[in-house]
Amino acid sequence: MAAGGWTHATLAAKVEVDPKSVERWVNLGRVPRRSTALLAAETLGEDVHALWPALRQARPARAVSPELVALYDQRADIPATAFVDLLAQAGEHIDVLVYAAVFLHEAYPRLNALLRERAAAGATIRIAIGDADSPNVRQRGEEERFGHGIESRCQLALMHYRPLIGIPGIEVRTHGTTLYNSLYRGDDQMLVNAHVWGVNAYAAPVWHLRRSDAGGIFDTYAESFNAVWATASPVEEH
Known part of the structure; x- marks a missing residue:
């Protein structure tokens, strides 16, 4: 994921997340928020669904935030x-x-x-x-x-x-x-x-x-x- 000269730290700075978040994407298979994933994929020049196949799944509509x-x-x-x-x-x-x-x-x-x-x-x-x-x-x-x-x-x-x-x-x-x-x-x-x-x-x-x-x-x-x-x-x- 950090190909093309991008390191975890520089990618994190680009998409405005903590470097530990990028490490979790890479090492633990965590999936970022859709907006963050799109920005990261654009930065890396990759297809977002190739990086995170789980994003292909349609998310159910939620009328009220659980928060x-x-x-x-x-x-x-x-x-x-x-x-x-x-x-x-x-x-x-x-x-x-x-x-x-x-x-x-x-x-x-x-x-x-x-x-x-x-x-x-x-x-x-x-x-x-x-x-x-x-x-x-x-x-x-x-x-x-x-x-x-x-x-x-x-x-x-x-x-x-x-x-x-x-x-x-x-x-x-x-x-x-x-x-x-x-x-x-x-x-x-x-x-x-x-x-x-x-x-x-x-x-x-x-x-x-x-x-x-x-x-x-x-x-x-x-x-x-x-x-x-x-x-x-x-x-x-x-």
Whole structure:
């Protein structure tokens, strides 16, 4: 599979997977996701079905992802404690990607104390909030008819999280990306608050995911968080 000058490492870099994944394809006969397999076959100049005959088999249509735990019509239907419980149960990873989401601190004033406790227990905590000066933040306010209120809420969110700056295991960054979904991750569970044009986040749908297989919908959102995190700016201590 690594013919034509391609090594496991260079092929992995080309198709954006871990080199160990390529080794498992070669040595253990594992089959990658179809999109990844197509890219790898194109890179190698090979027929994808010659490399992975199992992909010839038609995959049964699936109406609902096995990773979907629940789907809510709008965020307002979910008590804030559901978000807090998700974070409180995490032992390894807590990731939050929002513009402001000040409802968390408003509904649960102990949020910072909880995050300190999770960090002290060994969890890695990453909080990404909106940059109040970002054109994308201002545009979201216009689209949701929220005006400059969303910018002030980003500033309020930063004020809430600022006491966590410098705490080992916790990092807070600001981002200026277009926010397609707000993400709240605790280990292998995640609440995804969709964003709908012209609709405030509290009135938009939320899906609860639990990771089952590598490469599933959970990982899609986790990778999206990582991509935004890489563009975000660390908040420095004053």
